[in-house]
Amino acid sequence: MKEVQVNVPGHSYTIKLGSGVIKDLPAELKRLNPSSCLIVTNITVGSLYLKKVSELCNTVCRTESVVLPDGEAYKDWNSVSAILEKLASMGADRKSVVIALGGGVVGDLAGFAAAIYMRGIRFIQVPTTLLAMVDSSVGGKTGMNMTAGKNLVGAFHQPEAVIADSDFLRTLPEREIGAGIAEIIKHGALADKDYFEELERDMEKLRALDPETVAEVVGRSCEIKAGVVSRDEKEKGERAKLNLGHTFGHAIEKLTGYGTWPRQAVAVGTVLAAVTAEKQGKINRDDVKRIRDLIHRAGLPVRISGISAAKAIEAMKGDKKSTKGVPHFILPVAIGTTVIEEVPESLIREVLLEEGYQP
Numbered sequence: 001m002k003e004v005q006v007n008v009p010g011h012s013y014t015i016k017l018g019s020g021v022i023k024d025l026p027a028e029l030k031r032l033n034p035s036s037c038l039i040v041t042n043i044t045v046g047s048l049y050l051k052k053v054s055e056l057c058n059t060v061c062r063t064e065s066v067v068l069p070d071g072e073a074y075k076d077w078n079s080v081s082a083i084l085e086k087l088a089s090m091g092a093d094r095k096s097v098v099i100a101l102g103g104g105v106v107g108d109l110a111g112f113a114a115a116i117y118m119r120g121i122r123f124i125q126v127p128t129t130l131l132a133m134v135d136s137s138v139g140g141k142t143g144m145n146m147t148a149g150k151n152l153v154g155a156f157h158q159p160e161a162v163i164a165d166s167d168f169l170r171t172l173p174e175r176e177i178g179a180g181i182a183e184i185i186k187h188g189a190l191a192d193k194d195y196f197e198e199l200e201r202d203m204e205k206l207r208a209l210d211p212e213t214v215a216e217v218v219g220r221s222c223e224i225k226a227g228v229v230s231r232d233e234k235e236k237g238e239r240a241k242l243n244l245g246h247t248f249g250h251a252i253e254k255l256t257g258y259g260t261w262p263r264q265a266v267a268v269g270t271v272l273a274a275v276t277a278e279k280q281g282k283i284n285r286d287d288v289k290r291i292r293d294l295i296h297r298a299g300l301p302v303r304i305s306g307i308s309a310a311k312a313i314e315a316m317k318g319d320k321k322s323t324k325g326v327p328h329f330i331l332p333v334a335i336g337t338t339v340i341e342e343v344p345e346s347l348i349r350e351v352l353l354e355e356g357y358q359p
Contacts, residue, residue, distance in 0.1 A: 002219045006138065006226040008158060008233040015138060015162040015222050018215060022126070022165040025053065025099075029060040032122060032160055035095040037063040040083055040110035042070040045102045045128050048171055053101055053126065064090045068106065072258040075105045075145045077153075083113035087121075097122045097160070103129035103176070104136035108154070111142030115157035125159045128168040130180025130214075131263055134187070134221035137162045139229040139239075145258055149318045150250045156234050164222075166214055174299070179263035181206060181298045186270055187221045189291055190244040191228070193336030195220055200290070203297050241338045244330040245269030251315035252304055267300040276343055276351050277331040287335050309352035309359055313345055 001018035016024055029037065037057045041050050046067045057063040066086040068079050087096070100110035100123060107125055114123035125137035143154020169177070184206070188196030198217075199206070205213040225242065232239040249269030253261060261268075274291045277283040292302050316327040329343050353359065 002215060004219065004222045004226050006158075007230045008140070011158050013159060013161050015164060015226065017133070017164045017166070017218055017222065019166050019211065021163055022053065022056065022167070025056045025124070025126070025163055026059050028124060028161045028163065029057060029097065032097055033095070034061050034097040034122070035093055036090060037061055037097050037099055038083070038087055038090065038092060039063060039065040039099045039101050040068070040106055040113070041065065041101040042068045042074075042103075042106055044070040045106070049101060049128065049168065053099070057099065068109065072105055072145070072253075075109060075258070077144060079109050080113050080144055083110060084117055087113070087117050092117070092121070094118050094121055097124060099124045099126055100137075100159075101126045101128065102132070103127065104132045107132055107136045108142050108151075109144060111140075111157050111159065112144060112154055115142055115155040120157065122160050123157070125162040127162065127164050129172060129176050130169055130218070131176070131183055132180075133164040133166075133218050134180060135183045135225065137164065138222055138225045140233065149315075150253060150258065158233075164218065166211065166218070169209055169214065175264075177207065177209065178298065178300050182263040182267035182270075182295070182300050184217055184221050185291075185294055185298060185300075186242075186244050186266065187224045189270060189274075189332055189335060190241055190330070190338045191224045191336060192220070193334070195224070196290075196294070196335050200294055203294065207299065240328075240340055241330050244332065244338055245271075245273055247316055247327050247329050248272040248312070251312045252307060254315045255307055255311055256304065261301075261304060264301055265304065267295045267298075268302060268304050271295060271302045272351060272355060273329060274332050275355060276329065276347065277333060279347060279351060280331070280343075282331055282333045282339070284334075287332070290335065291332070303356055305356070307352075307357050309349050309357045312352060312357070313348055316348070 004015040098114040100107040127137040140158035245266040249266035252265040
């Protein structure tokens, strides 16, 4: 087992990683001494793991569950409302604990509901996807999507613990593994050139879910994110750099439908951010090629067809990282180093057209 500590002002918690660590869930619950627990999951994950996790929780306190539909399309108010109604109907109080059992959508929804029920109750993240383990379960961002854009409603609400059992990854489809690897590559590209080089060396092992490689990679990605979150919990500076590829990527997701290209869109966005930086003379061509090549080797797209440059630019203006309708981009200036800048609309259009997108 590997442990990573997250420290934010007034709160700290441990990320536990490794095979079989779900067995530590009762101990974490005993530490919190909850009056009751609500497990939030979706129909896919629930069919695989809800019974086992419920049995573990029931050794500590009365436990109930709510099972949501599966998919990014259900990351909306209806799902949040279903969680809140269940908490109320089961008599949950301020000592109750919500357990998010699933991927990033479940974690965001459960965390958001925990943040606003009785003005905030405790929750634990039990991520079941590679992406959730290295991204959404760490850092306390919770929320839901709106028609106008992704994650426009939410709250910062830190978990009490993260229990990331790598055994859950055995049931992941290849597409979901790819979504996690997209985030992992992003971490190397934005924060750690040595880590990026390790990914170049071990990509095939990672795609095959080699246990030793997965443990090392998930641990390092969590360390990178935990370090950034500890220094900038509420994204007032450095934490924004974790959004490398997101401004382009979220526009692609909005235009293609949320859930069609989950983190694959961010992989494409990372390529577009690197090309944009090259156009501005901020990064050399060899580094751009390395980013593009590693994403390709991971089995991820470097371009998504059928996207209109004009519509993508319009979608970016509604991104939550925009100010007065002007999108801000995280741009790599070298492998492992990024800057945050506004980019002229004319340059964004030029990049998209040169990368093969429609006018």
